Amino acid sequence: MTKIIIAIDGYSSTGKSTIAKQLAKALSYVYVDTGAMYRAVTLFALRKHLVSDSHLDQEILIDLLDEIELRFKYNPELELSEMFLNGENVEKEIRQMQVSQYVSPVAEIKEVRAKLVAMQQKMGKEKGLVMDGRDIGTVVFPDAALKIFMTASPEKRATRRYKELLDKGEEVVFEAVLENVQKRDYIDSTREFSPLKQAEDAIVFDNSDMGLEEQFERLLNFANRIIEKNPKDGYML
Numbered sequence: 001m002t003k004i005i006i007a008i009d010g011y012s013s014t015g016k017s018t019i020a021k022q023l024a025k026a027l028s029y030v031y032v033d034t035g036a037m038y039r040a041v042t043l044f045a046l047r048k049h050l051v052s053d054s055h056l057d058q059e060i061l062i063d064l065l066d067e068i069e070l071r072f073k074y075n076p077e078l079e080l081s082e083m084f085l086n087g088e089n090v091e092k093e094i095r096q097m098q099v100s101q102y103v104s105p106v107a108e109i110k111e112v113r114a115k116l117v118a119m120q121q122k123m124g125k126e127k128g129l130v131m132d133g134r135d136i137g138t139v140v141f142p143d144a145a146l147k148i149f150m151t152a153s154p155e156k157r158a159t160r161r162y163k164e165l166l167d168k169g170e171e172v173v174f175e176a177v178l179e180n181v182q183k184r185d186y187i188d189s190t191r192e193f194s195p196l197k198q199a200e201d202a203i204v205f206d207n208s209d210m211g212l213e214e215q216f217e218r219l220l221n222f223a224n225r226i227i228e229k230n231p232k233d234g235y236m237l
Contacts, residue, residue, distance in 0.1 A: 003128035010150030034133035039094035108191035
């Protein structure tokens with residue numbers, strides 16, 4: 001059976017990663033969480049005291065990029081791949097609110113994006129891959145066989161993120177989560193390099209009032225229809 005690349009882009013907290021994982025599992029594809037990669041770089045910057053509310057030392061971070069090694073390792077107990085930063089499992093740390101607060105300004109640095117995009121394109125050479133992020137269908141894999149652009153209202157997304165953080169035991173205020181979602185939307189959509197935007201041939205998928213099961217079934221149907229058409233090579237580098 002022909003293998004394709006599925007590119008899922010969209011706003012924060014639209015459930016891109018959850019759906020991407022489900023699709024990858026159903027299709028026996030590799031799943032790559034690009035957001036985790038940018039979060040890991042942000043965690044690295046935080047640990048080096050290069051980013052805060054008042055500053056972002058871009059030049060120092062750029063100089064230190066060669067010190068950053070990112071790897072996904074599959075955890076059979078959890079049935080998912082976890083992010084390792086320089087050999088350390090940082091999957092839990094990168095999901096915390098502090099990292100969410102600074103990931104957008106770090107991700108808009110041209111050199112950071114160039115490094116991670118090159119890594120992501122290398123991962124897709126064999127196809128049979130589902131990748132989610134902000135610029136997958138526009139920059140990383142512009143010729144992906146299936147492109148999906150996920151969206152939902154800021155309030156719906158903030159509510160999802162708020163519940164997720166509470167479930168993890170974090171003390172958060174809903175208004176702060178909503179403000180973070182709206183701020184990330186603005187930064188992601190207006191940054192100079194690889195801004196978040198819908199690819200012309202992407203399927204727009206508004207899941208504001210849609211459950212996970214319905215989303216999964218619809219998107220799996222899209223994927224199977226394209227795979228059955230037997231596109232020549234899915235994606236050619």
